[in-house]
Amino acid sequence: MLITIEGIDGSGKSTLLARLHELLADLDPLFTREPGATWVGESVRRAIAERMDPITEALLFCADHAAHIDTLIRPALDEGRLVVSDRYADSRFAYQPVVLDGVLPDPLSWLFRIHEGWSIRPDRTFLLVLPIEDAVSRLGPEKKREYFENAAILSRVQENYLGLAAADPSRFVIVDALLPKEEVARFIADEIRAGARSSRRRPRA
Ligand SMILES: Nc1ncnc2c1ncn2[C@@H]1O[C@H](COP(=O)(O)OP(=O)(O)O)[C@@H](O)[C@H]1O
Numbered sequence: 290m291l292i293t294i295e296g297i298d299g300s301g302k303s304t305l306l307a308r309l310h311e312l313l314a315d316l317d318p319l320f321t322r323e324p325g326a327t328w329v330g331e332s333v334r335r336a337i338a339e340r341m342d343p344i345t346e347a348l349l350f351c352a353d354h355a356a357h358i359d360t361l362i363r364p365a366l367d368e369g370r371l372v373v374s375d376r377y378a379d380s381r382f383a384y385q386p387v388v389l390d391g392v393l394p395d396p397l398s399w400l401f402r403i404h405e406g407w408s409i410r411p412d413r414t415f416l417l418v419l420p421i422e423d424a425v426s427r428l429g430p431e432k433k434r435e436y437f438e439n440a441a442i443l444s445r446v447q448e449n450y451l452g453l454a455a456a457d458p459s460r461f462v463i464v465d466a467l468l469p470k471e472e473v474a475r476f477i478a479d480e481i482r483a484g485a486r487s488s489r490r491r492p493r494a
């Protein structure tokens with residue numbers, strides 16, 4: 290079963306993942322992330338740091354995803370393991386349309402097409418949602434932030450996430466990221482456990 294955790298920068302994903310490691314340890318999940326689960330992620334980080342052109346950057350994120358699936362996700366799913374990924378394809382569908390706005394006529398369709406035929410659809414996606422000003426204040430001083438991490442961009446990214454969730458309500462679970470950390474983590478851990486139990490009763494398609 291493939292679970293993904295999504296949300297804008299500052300929504301609490303790293304904090305949540307650290308707690309899920311403890312809460313779900315008995316299920317022996319593969320915890321992984323995008324970008325950077327393989328060495329391809331290093332080129333993505335470099336592209337972000339050097340402000341490479343947005344198409345190069347988008348394609349590097351996609352290459353990172355392909356390598357991630359091939360080397361880690363598919364083998365783990367084939368063994369029947371639970372996989373939990375901190376960011377996944379929806380990060381592309383939420384962030385890159387903002388970066389590619391004005392560069393391509395329809396960035397989201399372009400991104401969907403690039404993923405077609407090889408990407409693996411998550412069984413469930415938990416989307417952490419919070420007011421932009423709370424996310425920005427959690428991120429700390431402006432000069433230390435990556436260039437995605439400003440209020441105007443994050444607000445458009447979160448709108449894109451909410452659009453993706455509205456279009457696919459059976460996969461997305463929207464979580465209030467303002468709730469106390471422990472409450473967020475326990476709710477998501479319980480949902481993952483319930484999903485893992487029912488997927489064991491169902492043969493994989
Ligand atoms: N539920 C929460 N309530 C209050 N603060 C939180 C919560 N979750 C995370 N934080 C704090 O917000 C900051 C950003 O969290 P982090 O997990 O790094 O977010 P992300 O990985 O999504 O960028 C950290 O200082 C963290 O301690």
Ligand SMILES: Cc1cn([C@H]2C[C@H](O)[C@@H](COP(=O)(O)OP(=O)(O)O)O2)c(=O)[nH]c1=O
Nearest residue numbers: 298323324350376377380381384385435437
């Ligand atoms: C996976 C992915 C991340 N991103 C962005 C989100 C983040 O701003 C940045 C780095 O991701 P990440 O490493 O998750 O950031 P952090 O751990 O600092 O919160 O890349 C995209 O724009 N597209 C993508 O496909």
